[in-house]
Amino acid sequence: MSGQSAATLRKQSAASPPIKRVLSWGRYPKTAHYHVHKPSWNDQVPEILRAAAPGSLLPYGLGRSYGDSCLNAGRELIDCRRLNRILGFDESTGMVRCEGGVSLSDIIDVVLPVGWFLPVTPGTRFVTVGGAIANDVHGKNHHCAGTFGAHVRQIGLHRSNDGLVVCNSEENADMLRATVGGLGLTGVIAWADIQLKRVAGSWVDAESTPFQSLNAFLDLSRDSNDHFEYTVAWLDCFAGKNPRGIFFRGNHAADHGKEFHPKRGPKLPFALPACMLNRYSVRAFNTAYYRIHAAKKGAAVVPYESFFYPLDSIRQWNLLYGRQGFLQYQCVIPETNLDAFEELLDRIARSGMGSFLGVLKQFGSAPPAGMLSFPRPGLTIALDFAMRGERTLKLMQSLDEIVRQSGGALYPAKDARMSPALFETSFPRWRGFVPYIDPKMSSSFWRRVTGAQ
Amino acid sequence: MMTLTAQPTTSRPATTPATAMKKIVILGATSGIALEVQRQLAHQGRELLLVARSPQRLAELQADLAVRGAQQVLTYSADLASIQQHAAIFEFARHNFPDFDTVLLAYGSMHDQKESEGSVDVLLEELRVNFVSATAILTLFAADLERRRTGCLAAITSVAGDRGRRSNYVYGSAKGALSLFLQGLRSRLYPAGVRVITIKPGPVQSSMTDHLPGSARFADPEQVARDIVRALERRSPDVLYTPKVWRYIMTAVQQIPETIFKRLSL
Numbered sequence: 001m002s003g004q005s006a007a008t009l010r011k012q013s014a015a016s017p018p019i020k021r022v023l024s025w026g027r028y029p030k031t032a033h034y035h036v037h038k039p040s041w042n043d044q045v046p047e048i049l050r051a052a053a054p055g056s057l058l059p060y061g062l063g064r065s066y067g068d069s070c071l072n073a074g075r076e077l078i079d080c081r082r083l084n085r086i087l088g089f090d091e092s093t094g095m096v097r098c099e100g101g102v103s104l105s106d107i108i109d110v111v112l113p114v115g116w117f118l119p120v121t122p123g124t125r126f127v128t129v130g131g132a133i134a135n136d137v138h139g140k141n142h143h144c145a146g147t148f149g150a151h152v153r154q155i156g157l158h159r160s161n162d163g164l165v166v167c168n169s170e171e172n173a174d175m176l177r178a179t180v181g182g183l184g185l186t187g188v189i190a191w192a193d194i195q196l197k198r199v200a201g202s203w204v205d206a207e208s209t210p211f212q213s214l215n216a217f218l219d220l221s222r223d224s225n226d227h228f229e230y231t232v233a234w235l236d237c238f239a240g241k242n243p244r245g246i247f248f249r250g251n252h253a254a255d256h257g258k259e260f261h262p263k264r265g266p267k268l269p270f271a272l273p274a275c276m277l278n279r280y281s282v283r284a285f286n287t288a289y290y291r292i293h294a295a296k297k298g299a300a301v302v303p304y305e306s307f308f309y310p311l312d313s314i315r316q317w318n319l320l321y322g323r324q325g326f327l328q329y330q331c332v333i334p335e336t337n338l339d340a341f342e343e344l345l346d347r348i349a350r351s352g353m354g355s356f357l358g359v360l361k362q363f364g365s366a367p368p369a370g371m372l373s374f375p376r377p378g379l380t381i382a383l384d385f386a387m388r389g390e391r392t393l394k395l396m397q398s399l400d401e402i403v404r405q406s407g408g409a410l411y412p413a414k415d416a417r418m419s420p421a422l423f424e425t426s427f428p429r430w431r432g433f434v435p436y437i438d439p440k441m442s443s444s445f446w447r448r449v450t451g452a453q
Numbered sequence: 454m455m456t457l458t459a460q461p462t463t464s465r466p467a468t469t470p471a472t473a474m475k476k477i478v479i480l481g482a483t484s485g486i487a488l489e490v491q492r493q494l495a496h497q498g499r500e501l502l503l504v505a506r507s508p509q510r511l512a513e514l515q516a517d518l519a520v521r522g523a524q525q526v527l528t529y530s531a532d533l534a535s536i537q538q539h540a541a542i543f544e545f546a547r548h549n550f551p552d553f554d555t556v557l558l559a560y561g562s563m564h565d566q567k568e569s570e571g572s573v574d575v576l577l578e579e580l581r582v583n584f585v586s587a588t589a590i591l592t593l594f595a596a597d598l599e600r601r602r603t604g605c606l607a608a609i610t611s612v613a614g615d616r617g618r619r620s621n622y623v624y625g626s627a628k629g630a631l632s633l634f635l636q637g638l639r640s641r642l643y644p645a646g647v648r649v650i651t652i653k654p655g656p657v658q659s660s661m662t663d664h665l666p667g668s669a670r671f672a673d674p675e676q677v678a679r680d681i682v683r684a685l686e687r688r689s690p691d692v693l694y695t696p697k698v699w700r701y702i703m704t705a706v707q708q709i710p711e712t713i714f715k716r717l718s719l
Contacts, residue, residue: 040485040660041510082660085517099513110520 025318026066027325028387028416031073040082042190049160055442059184061128066328067416068444069183078188080130087191094196100130100189116196119151125309130189135413136181136373140230143364149180150369156190160440164190178436181370187438199252204307206250210294213242221362224249232361236286237354237383243345246293253301267315271323277386279352286356321386327416329396330382333408340406341379344399351395355384371433374411412445423449474685476500476553478546480533481560483510485659489678495523502527502550504542533560534582536589543593555685556594558587558608563661569623576623583627588634595638599645607650608635615703618719650684651692655699672696
């Protein structure tokens with residue numbers, strides 16, 4: 001295998017190479033890595049890049065990508081979590097400079113007390129800045145703020161052949177566009193300048209509204225997008241073509257004055273037995289969740305943690321899905337093709353394999369910030385499927401067919417299995433990105449969907 | 454182009470400290486455990502003087518700790534392993550960071566044991582960095598605190614110093630000797646009201662231990678740093694084992710008779 005060649009190319013005195021098990025958030029696929037570098041300082045990165053064999057490295061952050069886009073099976077990773085220093089923060093302009101391994105959580109802790117917040121945040125605060133850029137992540141405000149990458153003003157990028165390259169809209173602008181959404185393949189992000197947004201405090205004016213059809217969801221979404229910065233919906237995927245769900249929308253509240261100290265939440269200590277999550281328990285959960293939220297519909301002022309990061313309160317929730325792990329399916333389908341979207345929902349409902357974390361969002365029309373950015377106008381849905389072997393993969397393949405025919409796309413950050421053909425449909429211009437890949441970088445995902453070595 | 458702002462607003466003093474820890478000198482500020490300790494001290498709004506070799510790394514640390522709430526962050530670039538530089542370090546602290554009340558010695562080196570078995574140079578270097586240079590710089594700072602009859606001296610040694618083991622007795626003997634030195638120093642400074650804390654961490658995940666087998670199961674440096682900061686704030690203990698379980702493990706290890714112990718491939 002290609003991993004072998006990377007291993008033999010690397011000078012190593014030990015007879016048998018150490019094998020490190022590193023998993024992504026979905027805990028599927030199970031991969032072994034030949035070596036994990038753990039630099040503590042940016043000045044150590046050039047030497048790691050210099051000494052590596054071509055195509056042997058990939059930067060790794062907090063491992064929140066679900067599939068194999070953050071893995072490099074049989075080869076090496078650069079664990080960037082110790083590169084976690086905030087190098088500057090200008091309180092008057094809201095510009096923050098941080099190393100690639102700084103978590104969004106750390107940024108919030110520093111900037112929120114003085115009235116700043118992330119311009120865009122995904123559904124967990126436990127991702128690194130490097131990861132947020134490499135996957136050009138989106139959030140509940142995509143319809144008005146675009147993706148995370150749109151707020152990155154400048155980066156310093158370690159490249160194996162040109163040293164530290166500074167990229168902004170004037171200098172190396174194309175390298176910046178390649179790195180945003182570039183899946184870590186363009187180099188190691190040394191630091192990034194991010195423009196934060198002003199907020200009055202840490203509270204959110206939130207509203208929840210139950211809905212009972214896709215059209216009702218779209219009406220709610222269109223009505224809300226002009227007046228609410230944040231919109232998203234939870235979907236009961238067992239309900240089929242006319243899904244029920246809860247629509248959440250919100251705005252940052254005017255200063256609420258009260259300080260909120262979150263308690264450290266519970267933690268799943270180990271992977272649960274796979275039988276705990278079955279169609280009956282999930283169906284019961286979904287019904288209860290719907291009824292509870294439908295009953296307490298209306299407006300409330302809530303702490304930002306519970307609005308943006310409800311799942312962060314259960315640490316290691318990914319262990320819910322048992323030892324085999326799970327796959328997430330996130331696609332986007334053009335709004336002109338609602339039939340396709342309904343068919344997708346119908347197929348998931350009939351399979352009985354969906355899970356309780358169905359998330360639905362209408363993307364805005366902001367132009368993509370990166371060459372391989374995923375968000376584009378349309379409806380996006382994200383769903384978890386416990387890994388049950390062949391039958392899970394078969395279902396997902398049948399969903400792929402719908403996505404492909406409708407002119408949609410799949411999200412690499414969530415993927416562990418899409419075919420090269422579907423990648424081609426999703427990112428028809430990926431070949432234009434190839435020249436920007438650092439010759440020392442590669443990933444499991446990239447080899448799988450492009451056939452690169 | 455970027456201005457750095459220290460933000461006292463973000464600092465939340467946790468509890469009222471029993472000792473007046475405000476200004477802390479950190480010797481070996483770029484070591485793995487020191488990094489975590491400094492971050493927690495910054496969060497509490499303390500004042501810091503960081504001593505380490507690399508000016509570049511010190512500058513990065515200074516920026517980070519200021520942003521995270523430290524009231525003042527000074528840096529001084531010097532090689533602590535070089536005893537000739539100690540006087541200058543101490544003078545810098547006395548003049549630019551007067552009335553410092555706490556000194557934490559956090560540097561050390563861990564060579565491969567096998568290397569120091571085969572090379573006297575490596576062996577002596579290991580002893581010189583971990584023991585000789587540490588006692589030299591502690592002596593300078595001890596005299597000052599003794600004269601001012603205040604403050605606290607803390608040094609990170611290791612559980613490896615509690616018993617000589619086949620696999621790392623060179624590192625262990627240097628750290629063990631440092632623990633003995635601290636024991637004597639504690640007694641000497643007791644009448645002056647100066648505290649001396651011996652910090653004995655078990656194996657901790659850091660750049661110093663990444664290459665060791667089983668390093669993924671080593672203690673989380675954040676937890677170790679929490680224990681250290683708490684010990685600096687309070688009146689006790691004199692000897693801190695962290696994580697705590699190592700106090701019991703080492704008590705048991707010390708009970709094993711030598712005739713048996715020498716046969717164990719620990």
